Amino acid sequence: MILKKILVININWIGDAVFSSPVFKAIKQAYPQSKISCLAVPRIKDILDCIPYIDEIIIYDEARRHRSILGKLNLIMNLRQKNFDSVFILHKSMTRAAMAFMAGIPIRVGYDTKKRGIFLTHKVPFPRYDIHRADYYLNVIEYMGIKIQDRHTRIMPLAKAITSIEKKLKDNGINKDDKFVIINPGGNWDLKRWDKKNYALVIKKLAEFSQIKIIITGAEKDKPLAEEIKKISGIKSVIILAGNTTLAEMIALLSKATLVISADTGPLHIANSTGTDVVAIFGPTRPELTGPRGTGKATVLHKYIGCNRKACYQLKCKDNICMQAVTVYDVVNAARPFLI
Numbered sequence: 001m002i003l004k005k006i007l008v009i010n011i012n013w014i015g016d017a018v019f020s021s022p023v024f025k026a027i028k029q030a031y032p033q034s035k036i037s038c039l040a041v042p043r044i045k046d047i048l049d050c051i052p053y054i055d056e057i058i059i060y061d062e063a064r065r066h067r068s069i070l071g072k073l074n075l076i077m078n079l080r081q082k083n084f085d086s087v088f089i090l091h092k093s094m095t096r097a098a099m100a101f102m103a104g105i106p107i108r109v110g111y112d113t114k115k116r117g118i119f120l121t122h123k124v125p126f127p128r129y130d131i132h133r134a135d136y137y138l139n140v141i142e143y144m145g146i147k148i149q150d151r152h153t154r155i156m157p158l159a160k161a162i163t164s165i166e167k168k169l170k171d172n173g174i175n176k177d178d179k180f181v182i183i184n185p186g187g188n189w190d191l192k193r194w195d196k197k198n199y200a201l202v203i204k205k206l207a208e209f210s211q212i213k214i215i216i217t218g219a220e221k222d223k224p225l226a227e228e229i230k231k232i233s234g235i236k237s238v239i240i241l242a243g244n245t246t247l248a249e250m251i252a253l254l255s256k257a258t259l260v261i262s263a264d265t266g267p268l269h270i271a272n273s274t275g276t277d278v279v280a281i282f283g284p285t286r287p288e289l290t291g292p293r294g295t296g297k298a299t300v301l302h303k304y305i306g307c308n309r310k311a312c313y314q315l316k317c318k319d320n321i322c323m324q325a326v327t328v329y330d331v332v333n334a335a336r337p338f339l340i
Contacts, residue, residue, distance in 0.1 A: 182259070
C-alpha cells in the first residue's frame with residue numbers, strides 16, 4: 001500500500017503537539033513522495049510551522065469560524081476536495097473522527113475512544129500499560145506498518161523568528177554568542193508550578209557562582225509572576241521577556257539558551273526538542289509519560305514522597321507536597337554541570 005496524500009489530525013495543546021513531531025518524520029520516511037497535511041487548532045500553528053515534514057497546515061478553528069454546523073460542513077467539503085487517501089487521527093474526539101468519515105477519506109486510523117469506532121476503518125488497540133505520550137501517538141501510525149526510526153521530538157525555529165529574537169536579546173544587552181539561562185516559572189495549572197520563592201533563590205544561587213545572564217520567560221499573564229521573582233531574588237540584571245515574545249519567537253529564544261529550568265510545561269518540551277539542555281521539575285505528573293523526549297540533555301527532578309497520590313494529576317490537592325519536595329539545592333545542583 002502506497003499512501004500519497006496523508007492527513008494527520010493533531011491534538012490541541014502545545015506540549016502534545018511537540019510530542020506528535022516524530023509522527024511526521026516517520027510518515028515522510030515511509031512515504032517520501034507523499035504530501036502530509038495536518039489539521040489542528042490555531043493555538044498550535046506556530047509549533048506545527050517548526051515541525052519538519054509537514055507540507056500543509058489546515059486550521060480547524062473550532063471556537064470561531066468552524067464552531068457552527070455550517071462552518072464544520074465547509075471545512076469537511078474543503079477536506080473532501082483535497083482527496084486524501086488516508087488520515088491518522090491523534091486527537092481523541094468523536095467530532096474529528098466523524099469529520100474524517102464525512103470527508104470521504106477511505107483509510108481512517110485512530111484509537112476507538114468515545115465509541116467512535118464506527119467512523120474508523122482501522123481501530124488501534126489501546127496500550128496495555130502506560131507509555132510516553134509521544135509513543136501513544138506513534139502507535140497510531142505503527143499500527144499501519146510504519147516503522148519508527150527516531151522517537152525524539154524535534155522542533156526547528158523559523159529563520160525570521162531567530163532574527164527577531166536576536167534583536168530583542170541585543171536590545172537587552174545579550175549579544176548573538178552570549179550564553180544565558182532561561183527560568184520558565186509558568187504552567188497551565190497551578191499544581192505543576194514550582195514556588196516562586198524557590199525560583200528566586202535559584203536565580204540568586206546561580207548568580208553567586210556564574211556570570212551567565214538569566215532570562216525569565218512566560219506568557220503575558222506570567223509578567224507579574226516574573227517581576228515578583230526578580231524582585232525577591234534581588235538580582236537586578238535579570239531580564240524579563242515574559243509577555244514580550246510571540247510563540248514563534250519563544251521557540252527561537254528557547255533554542256538559543258544554554259539551559260532552561262522549568263516545570264512540566266510546553267516551553268520545557270519545546271526547549272528540549274530544539275536541542276537545548278533542560279532541568280525539569282516534576283510533581284503531580286509522571287516523567288515516564290510526559291518527560292522530555294528531545295535531543296537536548298535532560299535532568300528530571302521528581303521525588304517519591306510516600307504519598308499514595310504519587311503522579312496523581314489531582315487538580316484539587318491542598319498541599320502540593322510533591323512539588324515542594326524538590327528543593328532549591330536539587331535544582332541548583334542539577335544546573336551547575338551545565339554552566340561550569
